[in-house]
Amino acid sequence: MDRHARHRIASRYDGHLQRCYVRVKLASDPVYAASSAVLAGSTLPLLDIGCGIGLLGQYLYMQGHRAPYLGLDRDPRKIAAGQRAAQRAGLATVVDLRCADALDLPPTQGNVALLDVLHYLPATGQLALLQQAARHLAPQGRLIIRNVLREGNWRFHATRAEEFLLQASGWIPGGAQHYPSASELREALEAAGLLMRIETLRGRTPFNSYLIEARHAH
Ligand SMILES: C[S@@+](CC[C@H](N)C(=O)[O-])C[C@H]1O[C@@H](n2cnc3c(N)ncnc32)[C@H](O)[C@@H]1O
Numbered sequence: 001m002d003r004h005a006r007h008r009i010a011s012r013y014d015g016h017l018q019r020c021y022v023r024v025k026l027a028s029d030p031v032y033a034a035s036s037a038v039l040a041g042s043t044l045p046l047l048d049i050g051c052g053i054g055l056l057g058q059y060l061y062m063q064g065h066r067a068p069y070l071g072l073d074r075d076p077r078k079i080a081a082g083q084r085a086a087q088r089a090g091l092a093t094v095v096d097l098r099c100a101d102a103l104d105l106p107p108t109q110g111n112v113a114l115l116d117v118l119h120y121l122p123a124t125g126q127l128a129l130l131q132q133a134a135r136h137l138a139p140q141g142r143l144i145i146r147n148v149l150r151e152g153n154w155r156f157h158a159t160r161a162e163e164f165l166l167q168a169s170g171w172i173p174g175g176a177q178h179y180p181s182a183s184e185l186r187e188a189l190e191a192a193g194l195l196m197r198i199e200t201l202r203g204r205t206p207f208n209s210y211l212i213e214a215r216h217a218h
Helices: 003-010 015-028 031-039 055-062 076-088 123-135 154-169 182-191
Strands: 046-049 069-073 095-099 111-115 143-148 194-200 209-216
Touching: 003 015, 003 055, 015 055, 031 055, 031 111, 031 143, 031 209, 046 055, 055 069, 055 076, 055 095, 069 076, 076 095, 111 123, 123 182, 143 182, 182 194, 182 209
Parallel strands: 046 069, 046 111, 069 095, 111 143
Antiparallel strands: 143 209, 194 209
């Protein structure tokens, strides 16, 4: 996505700080482009769990995706900010954002995204959420997970420091609960009948982030 498109998306959000955050996030974090590549050509609805301010929905529409998008987040401030941005873009009926907990999902079937959300749930909640996400996958659906993984490297410690600051700033109330390891995720996804592919996905961030794509084993 070029600079012009990033600025158009940012201009839909409230105030200088939030617009600045959106511009920097879209320019530095490859997660939206990676999700768009996984979803390319799919007409299945997308359930974006822990959608924050709905950036993935805005990004996908700007990139030409027209499949229905439903974003859920437990933080009413982020949902309200995302809804205002969608209204300003004339996308209120396309980028559907609702306030809900990740463990209280509507009965959709399609693709599912969990971008930087899992570690805000305790270990047992993560297992329950992965099982629910698998149940919401259509037979040809894709589950896209981006998360920091627990590893003994400096990137993991940099991520923990950032999470501490995010919680202290009030941006993510409650903060991180449990950082999963790659083997924990693999075990949980395989138990839910899914096959997974994993790769690093950091872009220009210092964080220990990975992209996991899972699908039904059939
Ligand atoms: C780091 S943000 C990621 C936002 C979005 N996925 C993105 O990548 O642009 C994590 C989001 O997860 C949400 N979240 C954390 N725990 C949640 C839960 N149990 N149910 C729903 N949303 C949750 C937070 O409110 C926050 O908006």
